[in-house]
Structure formats: structure tokens, C-alpha cells
Amino acid sequence: MPQLSLHGVVKTYGQTRALDGAGLDLRGGEIHALMGENGAGKSTLIRILAGLELPDAGQITFDGAAVCLTSPAAAEGLGLRFLHQELQIVPALSVAENMHLAHPYPSFGFGLVDWRALHAVTLAALDRLGVTHIDPTATMADLGPGDQMLTRIAATLIDTQGPRPWAYVLDEPTAALTGPEAERLFTALHTLRAAGHAILYVSHRMDEVLALSDRVTVLRDGRHVSTLMRDQVSRNQIIQDMTGRDFATLYPPANGEVGGAPLLDVRGLQSGLLRDIDFTLHAGEVLGLAGLSGSGRNHLLRALMGAVPRQGQVLVKGHGFGQSPAAAWAAGLAYVPRERRAEGLMLHQPLADTVALPHIPALSTAGFVRRLWITRLVARLAQAVRLKAQNQAQVAAELSGGNQQKVLFARALAGPPVVLLLDEPTRGVDVGAKFDIYATIRGLTAQGVGVVMVSSDLPELIGLSDRIGILQGGRLTQIIPAEGLTEGALLALCYEKEVA
Amino acid sequence: MVRFLRHYGTLIGMAAIVLVFWALLPDTFMTARNWLNITQQVSMLTVVAVAMTVVMVVGDFDLSVGSMASLSGIVAAVLFTMGWPVPVAVGAALVVGLAGGLVNGVLVSVIGILPFVATLATLTMYSGAAFILSGGKTIFGRDIPQSFADFAKSGLPLGSLGDKPVVLPWLTLLALAITGAVFVVLELSTYGRRLYAIGGNAEAARLAGVRVTWLRLTAYGFTGVGAAVAGLMYASRVASANPTQGEGLMLNAIAAVFLGMTVTRHGQPRVLASVLGVLVLGVMDNGLTQLQVDSYVREVLVGLIILLAVSISALGRKAIGRW
Numbered sequence: 121m122p123q124l125s126l127h128g129v130v131k132t133y134g135q136t137r138a139l140d141g142a143g144l145d146l147r148g149g150e151i152h153a154l155m156g157e158n159g160a161g162k163s164t165l166i167r168i169l170a171g172l173e174l175p176d177a178g179q180i181t182f183d184g185a186a187v188c189l190t191s192p193a194a195a196e197g198l199g200l201r202f203l204h205q206e207l208q209i210v211p212a213l214s215v216a217e218n219m220h221l222a223h224p225y226p227s228f229g230f231g232l233v234d235w236r237a238l239h240a241v242t243l244a245a246l247d248r249l250g251v252t253h254i255d256p257t258a259t260m261a262d263l264g265p266g267d268q269m270l271t272r273i274a275a276t277l278i279d280t281q282g283p284r285p286w287a288y289v290l291d292e293p294t295a296a297l298t299g300p301e302a303e304r305l306f307t308a309l310h311t312l313r314a315a316g317h318a319i320l321y322v323s324h325r326m327d328e329v330l331a332l333s334d335r336v337t338v339l340r341d342g343r344h345v346s347t348l349m350r351d352q353v354s355r356n357q358i359i360q361d362m363t364g365r366d367f368a369t370l371y372p373p374a375n376g377e378v379g380g381a382p383l384l385d386v387r388g389l390q391s392g393l394l395r396d397i398d399f400t401l402h403a404g405e406v407l408g409l410a411g412l413s414g415s416g417r418n419h420l421l422r423a424l425m426g427a428v429p430r431q432g433q434v435l436v437k438g439h440g441f442g443q444s445p446a447a448a449w450a451a452g453l454a455y456v457p458r459e460r461r462a463e464g465l466m467l468h469q470p471l472a473d474t475v476a477l478p479h480i481p482a483l484s485t486a487g488f489v490r491r492l493w494i495t496r497l498v499a500r501l502a503q504a505v506r507l508k509a510q511n512q513a514q515v516a517a518e519l520s521g522g523n524q525q526k527v528l529f530a531r532a533l534a535g536p537p538v539v540l541l542l543d544e545p546t547r548g549v550d551v552g553a554k555f556d557i558y559a560t561i562r563g564l565t566a567q568g569v570g571v572v573m574v575s576s577d578l579p580e581l582i583g584l585s586d587r588i589g590i591l592q593g594g595r596l597t598q599i600i601p602a603e604g605l606t607e608g609a610l611l612a613l614c615y616e617k618e619v620a
Numbered sequence: 621m622v623r624f625l626r627h628y629g630t631l632i633g634m635a636a637i638v639l640v641f642w643a644l645l646p647d648t649f650m651t652a653r654n655w656l657n658i659t660q661q662v663s664m665l666t667v668v669a670v671a672m673t674v675v676m677v678v679g680d681f682d683l684s685v686g687s688m689a690s691l692s693g694i695v696a697a698v699l700f701t702m703g704w705p706v707p708v709a710v711g712a713a714l715v716v717g718l719a720g721g722l723v724n725g726v727l728v729s730v731i732g733i734l735p736f737v738a739t740l741a742t743l744t745m746y747s748g749a750a751f752i753l754s755g756g757k758t759i760f761g762r763d764i765p766q767s768f769a770d771f772a773k774s775g776l777p778l779g780s781l782g783d784k785p786v787v788l789p790w791l792t793l794l795a796l797a798i799t800g801a802v803f804v805v806l807e808l809s810t811y812g813r814r815l816y817a818i819g820g821n822a823e824a825a826r827l828a829g830v831r832v833t834w835l836r837l838t839a840y841g842f843t844g845v846g847a848a849v850a851g852l853m854y855a856s857r858v859a860s861a862n863p864t865q866g867e868g869l870m871l872n873a874i875a876a877v878f879l880g881m882t883v884t885r886h887g888q889p890r891v892l893a894s895v896l897g898v899l900v901l902g903v904m905d906n907g908l909t910q911l912q913v914d915s916y917v918r919e920v921l922v923g924l925i926i927l928l929a930v931s932i933s934a935l936g937r938k939a940i941g942r943w
Contacts, residue, residue, distance in 0.1 A: 425827065427826070427827055444829070444831070445826060445827050445828065445829045445830075446829035446830070446831060447829075448829070449828070449829040450829070455827060457824075457827055462821075462823060462824070463821075463823055463824050463827055464821075464824050464827070464828075465821060465824060466816075466817055466820030466821045466824060466825075467820070467821065468820060468886045468887070468888070469816060469817070469820045469886065469888070473813065473816065473817065473820075474817075474820075474824075474828075476813075477813075477814070477817050477825065477828045477829075477830065478828040478829045480810045480813060480814065481810075484810045487809050487810055487811065488808050488809055488810065489808060489809065489810055489813050515886055531828070
């Protein structure tokens, strides 16, 4: 069986070392799972495999011979195929046409499509994957995400002149799939494996990984930690390999005394898949929210902000408020959204405008903006969050990710807030800016501000939170003290329900 | 160099155009009288372009301004024929403009139709309404009150040059006043800052507590009123109203805003920049007319100027993106 190996791969972006001795090997006829925390380097390794990034150092060999993955075409030439979470599909075209986006259509000549042959070729390709329930003439948009993914895989099995597929890389393929859809995908993956293909399966879902894979490779901090066969692998072993570092020193110490007046009271909140959410946040407290993606963590913050409809009671300092972001800001909630570019920043406008926006009522008299007040406020806040920008008129698009995030923190601080809602506050932020952000959060809680924080970065969540709430499938199953909690224990709690 | 051209290309182009006309028309172009004339000629376009700027700040646009200008002129003229007093008829025409603008706003902001589709539909509706009301005919002569027609013919006396008096036309002053008012609203008021925020990132603005739906709707209201004012100005100027009088205003207004966006720092629509765009178009028109260039050739030239300015801006942005 052919084998593709990566060994000792190093990749540095600016100051950050994304990969520092990472590696894995893919063998035909085997499903290989790649695991690691956010930031462990999984995505970078995949980008290198795809020919999108060049490694700074390391060897890549195919059947023992050194190869260079210098471009996506080179990766395709080796038979590598990539399926991303967001599938590249044309929703308005049929399944058959979507499957032929990268292949020539069967034709009568003169550019006339031979529809009958097109559908026959499509059926044959689907059949090779063991998929019989998809109609080639169906419109792609009418298919569920699972079936769409199956058609994308089947499309690679259409006979063409080009290099034949040999290995498939699937990045979190089941994130958007229902249980039965995922089952169908697994069946298809077993079919591919039986045909001698290699599969690299990237997922956070422990149960899937344990059920599906023949071997598991774990990365941590850009390094290869372990590669274990299925019979050597246990849930605890994987969690230990994924975590297991001393992170106590990374986080500023908690303020100690927590349990002041209740700031935020949530009773029986329902929104989307969220059901019966109850919790109380006290002054000076950081409540972390943990859960797998799809557990409703991010949705909960959006529901509190009134960005999505909600039912149930939400009180800030004992008072209710209307269901709109405007009412939420006015009630003293401040929000740092997850997608800072899409949901937070006016990228091409002066950063001071973004900071001032939710606070315009307080920064104006008789309908006119008080420029001087804004300038003073932004100057003060920029210092508080250690924002590095040329001046207040600089546009956010020109700032680094960390400084963009600080602009949003400055905005959240301006109120000043009663309760701060943070969604992945340090995502895509460099280490230096992370420290500044942690210091800012601690400074706020010292002043009695309450914080609700969602983070996929478990060490961060444990290091900053006083209590941690576990969300599973839209329910807040438990709230536990963060002190003494290990990363492995927290991860196990997030997975708990899946086991039961 | 590219960066420089991107920011100042349109300004340099404007200066070059002025110099060329000055050289070719040494006696008539660079005179106070001609410039006052230009300001009067472009006053209607200025009002429409400034009103268009309001919706474009939000990231939308309004194709129906031209037919709204036609409709408002017709509404006023029809009411004149029915013997309504001038202020009431003018007020009614403005109310029609506001209502038409708000209809656009509801379609785009509340119902969620793309601005292009929604305002294309209302463009034909408002135009059709103007034809129905007027019976397809131009309304003129005794039906138009003298006081209404006189407005466009007079102005603020500035003194005299030789034996002829020089006046600053009321139309010019009105356009200036409206420009000033919209400038204050967009640049200084809380309303305007929120509109810019929506244009910058509507979802982020919503999450920051901006009432996006309502503000987009009202922006269309402003634009509708602006279009109606321009229609009334035109009707006053020609002492008549005709159901096609607003044709051409929409394309020129959008062109003017785009020309203006080439000079602003981050390519945003801004009021004073839009006025610069209007002046470029107005000066071109004035100079080429005086040179007796065929009007069809004129249209080709104006189109070329717009493409040139916007191309330099787009290329400049690409180059900056690469650095």
C-alpha cells in the first residue's frame, strides 16, 4: 500500500510557531484521525498537505521518495482530495452538474450536453461510493448537508484523464450533520477504505474518532505527540495527549472574593436549540461556558444580546429589558462577538467610530455627536486595553488581529458595562495581545463587572473562570467551580453525554 | 504614485478639464457669469446626488429618483391647474416624494428586496403615475403660477458687471442649503454616524445596537424628498412640468456619487465629494456645449471620464491591497 509521510514539519507565521516538529503518515486502506486542541496546528498541517502553505522545514515523502507540495495542483497530482466544512457547491444546479464542476460534461459535440450520459456517469460514481438514495437530477440545494458531502466525495470518483484520487482529507465533516447523515458518511468512508484509499479524518468528536479510525495522531502546540493504533487508544489517553501542560502561570490570578450582588439573572431561557437555561452571575465573577461546537454556547450569548429571538426571563440587576441589541447595550450588557470582522468591526472606517457606535446616545447632545467626547473616551480606552494603532482615525482593516480584538474590547468597556459577554475573546490573537486581554478581563472583574465567556480554548476557560457551565445539546447540564479543574476533566465533562 | 493618483486623480482631472476649457474658450468660460450659470445648471443634479448619497452611505441605492422628480413636478403642476395655492401644492409634492421614498425603504429594508430590483420596479411605477396624472402631456402656460416660475428666474443680487446685473440664482442657493443640511446630518448628527456604521458593516451595526431596519427605511425617505425637491426646481426653471423631465437625473446622480467616492479617504460616499462629482459632470457639459460638441459625443465623453476616474480608483485600491 502506498504511504505519504510528513516528518518534522515546521511552520512559522511572524512570531508564532504554528508547527514545530509535526508529522503523520497516511496509508492506503486506513482511516487516520488527527486530533488536537484549537491552535494545536491541525489546520496548518492540512494547509501544507493541500499545497496552500510551504513548510519552513521538514520532509514529505511518498512511497519513500521526497516530494514537494508546492501548489494545490501538486497535491492533487499526488491523489490528495480535500473536503472542507463549507462545501463548494452551486446550490441552484443539479447534483449531476455539481459533480461535474471540475470534469468535462459528456457531450454530443458542438458544446451540446449529453444529459443522459451525464446522469449515467453520475449514478455510476455515486454507486461506487455505495450511495443509491441520491437522484442525479435533484437540485443541490434540496439535499441535506450530509448528502451534499457524499456527492462531493463521489465527484472525485468520476473517471477522468487526471490523477486518480488516493487519499481524502476531511476537516470536521460531521460538524453540520445529523446522526443518520453522519452514519451514511461513515459507511461511505468504509467503502473508500475497502477500495484502498487513505482517509485523514480531523474531528473534535471523540466518539466518532474512536469508532471510525484505525490510527489516531495527536498534535499539541504544533508538535507531534503520539500516533496510536486503535487497540492502544483510549479516550483518556487522547485527552491526556491533547492537553497535559502546565498552564497555571499563564493566567493572572483570580480576584479571590466572588459572590457579590447578582448582576445577571437568567430563568427558563429558550432560543433556537437552547432549552431551560438557568443561571445567575454575580458581581466580579467570570462564568465560563464550555461545550462542543453545536452545543449552543455562541447562541446563548446572542440570545442574551437580543440578536436572536428568545423566551424566558433575563434580568440585569433585577430589571428586564427589551429584545434587541440596542436594549441590551442600554441595559448594561456589552458584547464582543465571535467573528470580529463580520460581526464587530466597520473595517474601512476610523476605529474610533466602531468604538463609539453603541454608546452614541451618551456621546451626543440633541442629536449631534460630540467629537471631543469621543476622542477623549477612545484615547482613555485605547490606553486601558493597550491598543496599538497610529491614531484614532486609522481603519480597523489595517490593524493586526490582536489589535482589532482590542478595538472591540475598548468598545465593550466604554459603557462602562455591567456584564460583559465574550465569545471566543482570544481567537486568532497573538500571545502578547492575549495577555493584554486577560489583564483587561481581570481588571474589569476587580471593579465588579460580571463576565460570561465562551471559549474553545480550555486552558483559557479554566484559567480565567470562577465557575464553568457545561452546555450539551442546548442544555446547561451543570455549573461547576473552575478551581482545581483539569483540562482533561473538563473535556470529559463536555463529552459525558455522548458516552451515556 | 498609484496611491497619489487614487486620492487626487479626480481632483487633478477636474483641474485639467477646467484648464482645457479655459484655453479653448478664453472669452466665455472663466467668467463669473458662466460659473454662476453652471451652478444653476447643476443645482437639480446636486440635490439629487446629495440625496442619493444618503442611501449610498447605507450601502443601498435608489434608481427611482428620476421618475420621482418627474412625478413631483407633475403633482405640483396638476394641483396648480386645480387652483391650489403654490405653498400647498409644493408641500403636497414633497409629501409624495417622502411617501415614495418610504415605499422604497419598506420594500428594501422591511421586506428585504434587493435595492436594484425594488427601486427598478418603483422607477416604472412612479413614472407611470406621472403619465397618468398628466395624461401624458406637458403642463405649462397659464396653469403654472407666475410666483412659482419666477423663483428659478431670480436670485440674490450680487452687484453688477458692466451694464448687466449679476445675481446668485435662488436655485443655486437652494442646492447649497440642501447640501449644507445633508452635510450636517450625515457628518455631525448621531443619525448620520449610524448610517455610516450600517454601510460599513450592517450586521456589526445591528449587534452594536443600531436599529438597522428603521434607519435604512428612513434614509430612503430622505432620498425621496430630495428627488421631489429636484423635480420642483426643474418645473420652476422651465415653467412647466412634463412626465419625463427627471430622465437622466438618476444615472448622473449615481455617477456623481461614484466620482466623489474616488476622492474620499476610504472610498466612502460623502456629501461634499458628491458635489465635486456633480461639478465635474456640470463643467464637462457646460464646456462641451459651448464648444458645440454634438450631444451624443458629449455623452460618450462623460461616460469615459467616469470610467477613467473609477478605474484609477479601483486599480489604486488593488495596488494598496498588495502592499
